[in-house]
Amino acid sequence: MHARVNIIFGERDRVEDGVARLEEADRAAVEAAAGNRGLVTMVDRAGGVIVAVSYWDESTHSSEAALTRARDIAAAAAGGDLVVEGYEVALREGAPVAAPGAAVRLTRVRVDPSRVPAALEFLRDALPRLRSCAGFAGGEVLVDRGAGVGLLVTVWAADGAAELAGAVLQRLREDGALRAGMAFPGTEAYVLVRARVPAATG
Known part of the structure; x- marks a missing residue:
């Protein structure tokens, strides 16, 4: 299983807009995508940072054009830049x-x-x-x-x-x-x- 870690470095006064975009529109798109196994969202409100970790059967599934657009729109809503990191899920406790x-x-x-x-x-x-x-x-x-x-x-x-x-x-x-x-x-x-x-x- 693979994880795509999407980090949005936004503005503190717009971070809630970014969170709302992720939860109200983008979550449904991600969870409905082929190969998706889940989505976790978290926030550092003081720092203006949002993290969304999506889980996939294969690493390529998370790079579909629709999902890329969703990430970009969420970053824009938060007034920030997006960094994407890809990993294998190796252990769980x-x-x-x-x-x-x-x-x-x-x-x-x-x-x-x-x-x-x-x-x-x-x-x-x-x-x-x-x-x-x-x-x-x-x-x-x-x-x-x-x-x-x-x-x-x-x-x-x-x-x-x-x-x-x-x-x-x-x-x-x-x-x-x-x-x-x-x-x-x-x-x-x-x-x-x-x-x-x-x-x-x-």
Whole structure:
């Protein structure tokens, strides 16, 4: 399964227009498209950033002309620019369902492409640690094996739960650096708008 991560860097006073466009018109088009397995939308209102993660049976399905237009229109509604990233859904931990308003953390991951298998093996063993954290709703690992980059996505019942789990995530990052040569350039914080997600994989 594949994921297309659409990031809109918009204007703070227009971010709600972008979210509305995604939810009122574009969601229906995406979910009706051949090969679609789900759509998750999230927002950083203070930063004017919207993220829409769409899931697909094949990576090519998300590049249809109608969907490209939908992404461009949503970006225009938010008054911003669109960046699109493509990944494989490599791992999933926990129930990937959370209510609107849940806290989402996107942690960037980098590793030498030759060490991607070792990094995924480490994360497969390490992700279950998060189950013990109060408020953990689910997580997944998205990876571009050829480029050696990815995203560790974790979902929490509320911001407070995500903050309390910070120490566990920090230990995970430190262990990943030591055992698999992984680097973690940064973590982005979002609020979940709406999620329809596929069944667990990996």
